[in-house]
Amino acid sequence: MAVLSSCEPRGTDLASMYQPVDEIPNPVTFSWLKSRVFDPVCSQCHHHDGLFTSEAALLSATAGGEHYVVPGNAAASLVYQRMTDSLDPMPPDGMLEARYSEAVRQYIESLAP
Numbered sequence: 001m002a003v004l005s006s007c008e009p010r011g012t013d014l015a016s017m018y019q020p021v022d023e024i025p026n027p028v029t030f031s032w033l034k035s036r037v038f039d040p041v042c043s044q045c046h047h048h049d050g051l052f053t054s055e056a057a058l059l060s061a062t063a064g065g066e067h068y069v070v071p072g073n074a075a076a077s078l079v080y081q082r083m084t085d086s087l088d089p090m091p092p093d094g095m096l097e098a099r100y101s102e103a104v105r106q107y108i109e110s111l112a113p
């Protein structure tokens with residue numbers, strides 16, 4: 001099986017350890033993100049703060065006066081900022097593959113400001 005495993009893609013892809021990887025839907029919905037990214041990855045640590053348990057919880061969450069999600073503005077949203085911050089990433093042990101942060105970006109941008 002060494003031959004097979006050497007063909008597997010390299011890189012940090014925690015979500016694929018828990019869920020089969022599939023196409024990112026258009027539009028990206030909260031429930032898709034919850035099942036593919038938030039539940040399997042983020043809530044491993046963030047379960048205590050309940051951040052990702054519902055869309056309402058996520059949209060109302062703040063830290064230090066900043067919003068986790070600013071509808072229509074991914075760049076201003078803590079969740080997107082930290083998922084794309086190579087110096088201070090979420091998850092802390094390394095950024096997920098870009099398609100996951102891109103899905104989060106699309107979701108946030110699709111929300112009405």
Ligand code: HEC
Pocket residue numbers: 037038041042043044045046063064068078079080082083090091092093
């Ligand atoms: C291994 C545990 C762990 C995982 C997995 C994890 N987090 Fe975190 N997260 C933390 C800790 C601890 C903090 C507080 C310290 C910090 O901000 O670095 C934090 C802070 C944050 C903050 C910043 C809050 C603030 O005060 O600015 C955001 C946003 C965040 N996490 C989002 C996520 C997202 C999105 C995921 C999934 C892609 C995720 N986290 C996965 C442990 C984790």
